[in-house]
Amino acid sequence: MGLKQTLVSMFGKPVWEDRAHTLVVGTGAGGATAARVLAAQGVDVLMLEEGPKLVTADRPRDVPAALASTMREGGTQASGDLSPLVVLQGKCVGGSTAINSGIIWRMPEDVREDWIRNHGLASLVDATEFERIYDVIEEDLEVEETREDLLGGNGALMAKASKALGLPGKPMTRNAGRCEANGECLQGCPNENRQSMDVSYVPRAIADGARLRTLARVDRVWIENGRAVGVLGMALDPETREPVGRFQVRAENVVVAAGVVHTPIILRRSGLRGQVGERFQAHPGAAMLGRFDEPVRMAYGATQGYEVPMRSRGFKVESLSLPPEMLAARLPGVGAEWQERMKHLDHYAQWCAQVRMEAHGRIRPGLLGPSISFAPTDRDMAKMKDAFVTIGRMLFAAGAREVYPGIDGYPEVLRTEDELEHAARLPLGRNQVHLVASHLFGTAVAGADPSRSVVDPQLQSHQVSGLYVMDASVFPTNMGVNPQHAIMAVVYRAAEQLAASRGRRRAA
Numbered sequence: 001m002g003l004k005q006t007l008v009s010m011f012g013k014p015v016w017e018d019r020a021h022t023l024v025v026g027t028g029a030g031g032a033t034a035a036r037v038l039a040a041q042g043v044d045v046l047m048l049e050e051g052p053k054l055v056t057a058d059r060p061r062d063v064p065a066a067l068a069s070t071m072r073e074g075g076t077q078a079s080g081d082l083s084p085l086v087v088l089q090g091k092c093v094g095g096s097t098a099i100n101s102g103i104i105w106r107m108p109e110d111v112r113e114d115w116i117r118n119h120g121l122a123s124l125v126d127a128t129e130f131e132r133i134y135d136v137i138e139e140d141l142e143v144e145e146t147r148e149d150l151l152g153g154n155g156a157l158m159a160k161a162s163k164a165l166g167l168p169g170k171p172m173t174r175n176a177g178r179c180e181a182n183g184e185c186l187q188g189c190p191n192e193n194r195q196s197m198d199v200s201y202v203p204r205a206i207a208d209g210a211r212l213r214t215l216a217r218v219d220r221v222w223i224e225n226g227r228a229v230g231v232l233g234m235a236l237d238p239e240t241r242e243p244v245g246r247f248q249v250r251a252e253n254v255v256v257a258a259g260v261v262h263t264p265i266i267l268r269r270s271g272l273r274g275q276v277g278e279r280f281q282a283h284p285g286a287a288m289l290g291r292f293d294e295p296v297r298m299a300y301g302a303t304q305g306y307e308v309p310m311r312s313r314g315f316k317v318e319s320l321s322l323p324p325e326m327l328a329a330r331l332p333g334v335g336a337e338w339q340e341r342m343k344h345l346d347h348y349a350q351w352c353a354q355v356r357m358e359a360h361g362r363i364r365p366g367l368l369g370p371s372i373s374f375a376p377t378d379r380d381m382a383k384m385k386d387a388f389v390t391i392g393r394m395l396f397a398a399g400a401r402e403v404y405p406g407i408d409g410y411p412e413v414l415r416t417e418d419e420l421e422h423a424a425r426l427p428l429g430r431n432q433v434h435l436v437a438s439h440l441f442g443t444a445v446a447g448a449d450p451s452r453s454v455v456d457p458q459l460q461s462h463q464v465s466g467l468y469v470m471d472a473s474v475f476p477t478n479m480g481v482n483p484q485h486a487i488m489a490v491v492y493r494a495a496e497q498l499a500a501s502r503g504r505r506r507a508a
């Protein structure tokens with residue numbers, strides 16, 4: 001875009017204006033839930049989403065195009081640290097739920113109790129209310145335990161390993177009651193059997209009267225006299241995704257649900273400070289491959305179907321199937337050695353660990369996009385190593401004849417348990433492993449104490465009345481389990497409270 005066009009788009013007349021009672025920015029787990037609850041209560045809701053609306057039948061099946069069309073920066077968003085952390089997020093209607101595996105976990109009780117005791121959130125996470133809300137969401141989203149015949153070779157081998165080693169493994173519970181084991185969660189479930197927000201709560205909110213505007217990037221909250229009165233943003237071109245002009249919307253309430261990276265950016269651009277962008281937490285992870293004599297057939301079965309939760313040790317092991325083009329890129333070796341491994345592309349299992357890290361990072365607006373920093377502690381890396389060694393032992397227990405750790409400074413190929421135990425004695429530093437995080441928390445945390453939090457227990461900003469945050473940013477801690485269900489429950493509760501207060505604002 002030329003300079004003149006840029007200036008016109010930034011400072012010219014708005015290309016569109018609108019008005020609503022309640023604006024919801026973002027349509028992921030948090031935003032879609034807020035819109036669904038508010039619309040069902042008769043509130044006039046407008047959803048604004050930076051990404052496009054997805055048409056399931058048209059979603060690309062090849063991985064590069066799938067990543068480019070649905071993920072932020074095509075899946076390459078990363079922290080600016082010397083050893084970058086890849087931070088995966090969806091950028092489309094449905095947010096990260098449109099590309100996730102639909103794994104469902106209720107918030108662990110120790111997390112709920114910690115939030116009550118240390119963050120003053122008793123009303124937000126009330127046990128009786130949570131039970132009711134979980135039941136509603138689980139029915140709405142067809143939540144069921146993965147059947148054995150859907151596990152596929154990748155999940156079934158993990159079940160075998162778990163049994164052999166006496167680990168607490170189990171089939172995953174997912175929001176995909178009608179799963180057909182296509183292994184295409186990332187590209188979008190072909191028959192919409194996985195109930196991501198784009199095929200469940202967003203259409204449901206629209207059926208109840210909510211409106212949706214896509215390719216609408218909110219830049220800041222419009223604040224007058226300490227009250228939120230709307231938002232300002234840029235309309236984006238459907239092809240290039242470049243800004244084509246300003247838009248503005250006025251509203252009684254603004255709910256920001258742009259996810260853990262972009263919610264604090266919007267709030268900071270709007271002038272909010274204090275804890276905004278602080279306490280960024282995650283469950284970073286990495287994966288290991290095992291080669292088996294018999295075909296594993298990773299392409300058949302649930303993308304993720306089996307898990308071994310090890311919360312007391314700070315991590316969780318999950319089966320994670322990859323499309324063949326991504327799997328091929330992970331095979332070690334060069335030349336004839338690599339070609340020999342490629343010939344057996346059907347013989348690999350991949351299992352990953354999600355680690356509940358104690359590190360707190362930070363997010364700030366940067367010149368070219370969000371500036372993300374996150375540095376795992378030594379204790380975090382010790383947990384990561386424990387997870388790697390556990391996965392290695394599991395792969396051998398399931399009968400792997402080769403294990404590929406994918407860790408710099410470790411052998412590329414481990415052929416025996418002795419080799420694994422030898423590798424387990426090597427140190428594991430942050431720069432040796434390629435960490436990826438898809439479970440993100442914090443940056444606009446909830447709490448009763450305004451000096452330690454951004455929003456109050458009703459998820460309304462401590463600083464600006466009528467401004468709410470309803471996404472994973474409000475989590476004061478991470479959890480050690482997959483977050484979508486807990487995010488939805490927290491938002492469901494807060495949105496019900498907002499609907500009940502209909503328009504009543506705290507004095508500015």
Ligand SMILES: Cc1cc2nc3c(=O)[nH]c(=O)nc-3n(C[C@H](O)[C@H](O)[C@H](O)COP(=O)(O)OP(=O)(O)OC[C@H]3O[C@@H](n4cnc5c(N)ncnc54)[C@H](O)[C@@H]3O)c2cc1C
Nearest residue numbers: 026028030050095096100101102103218471472482483484
């Ligand atoms: C690959 C992957 C797999 C995952 N698998 C699972 C799983 O199986 N189970 C599980 O529990 N969790 C899983 N997660 C995590 C889970 O999906 C997220 O924790 C959850 O969706 C976060 O909800 P959210 O509302 O905070 O943000 P998101 O769902 O990311 O939604 C944020 C939305 O805001 C929009 N937005 C951002 N900025 C703006 C702006 N300026 N203007 C307008 N709109 C904006 C984004 O485009 C996006 O649609 C996975 C995540 C990923 C990336």
